[in-house]
Amino acid sequence: MTEDFMRSLLNNYKEGHLSLTEALKELKKLPYEDLGFAKIDHHRAMRNGFPEVIFCQGKTVDQVAKIFKTLAEHNKNILGTRANKEMSEKIIKEFPQAKYHEMAGIISMIHKEKYISDKKLLILTAGTADMPVAEEAAITAEVMGHRVERVYDAGVAGIHRLFNSYDKIESASVIIVVAGMEGALASVVGGLVDVPVIAVPTSVGYGAHFNGLAPLLSMLNSCATGIGVVNIDNGYGAAALADTIIRVSLKKE
Template identity: 45%
Template structure:
């Protein structure tokens, strides 16, 4: 159960559609499901607004299937599985796990995607076509977390006019995810044009001296533009999660 589900149930009680006893029954879930190979955190959705995301790499199909089943038993209607290869996705379907697999993103979703409820739009920009896999992971994650997303590809600094032609979209975005390999210059340029936070994602795209994305990572960390945060190499998921948090921020009232 996530925070949205909890709010929906609380409203139903307030409106008389559910009794207080029904509310207690809905909330009577063990905080952790101990599967032996995994401790599934059933209360994370209530605490943070987002239930556990399953990292598929290094897990067997049967382990992933067990985690998805435990989440469903605890009231979680949807699950995101990242870093999932096509063979493992096929095995999950054979095991009866209902998933929609996104091969280029190397990720799968069990259950329906939610309606977008963020404050604005997340804009995903890629420097080149070689960065598409990381972008797809970011886009799927952002949509899974309830965001409206627009993606613009191949607008790297080698042809700056391609990026400038999207200046209107840049100016209207709530959050921007800028994805680049090679020297990683794209986020610096984007942050100089945008009035919103920019999340930089270095990719492992590049020739030998790029060191598998380390050159892009260091370039982004040393950007002279303000308003940039940087995630790990090829971490489209992490960038989208952070972007979603920003896009869902609301003013908080504090008692004095």
């Protein structure tokens, strides 16, 4: 988008030839910033409700730091997933307000904590070993501005542990269920509630579990209604979907 185009757009809005809605629609198409090794989409928050998130895995420490700094120039809340401690140390040195969530593998920076609504997002895990994926979902959702409640280690092998948290389950607007092994927890929860359930299979399990393929297929074949399934170990994806569900519901209220 050229400077001349921008001038024309702003003049048309100023003179009343374009409505505010029409002008915003055009602004959503604004260009990215090319860093050579990455193209940063500065207007993703305008289109999707949250800025571009850094997938740190596979990138160098310097690349992650450069992307983080560039995003910070245009956005208040920054999120980097699949990050390691070395990446976090470099970023926190320049941005002391940033925080590294080691279990989740997330680097976050929040300008000001503010909830977008009173709707609650509940995150359940089948076992303790599923917590890293669950924490990726939880921290992501919190940075996106949601009220998160956690219930961990409540799998079907001890179903009474789940039922002891029924009040929390019943009061949630969206539920993320994180489970490895056979992934049965998602079906159980799906059969108890009338809200969206987002199932996250994890790579926790023994040989025939196939690094998460077994729970993925179980969740996809669930007979419970209202269940959506994201990819193996994709806690971020589950939180992003929950964010979209809650934001859309708020628009309809």
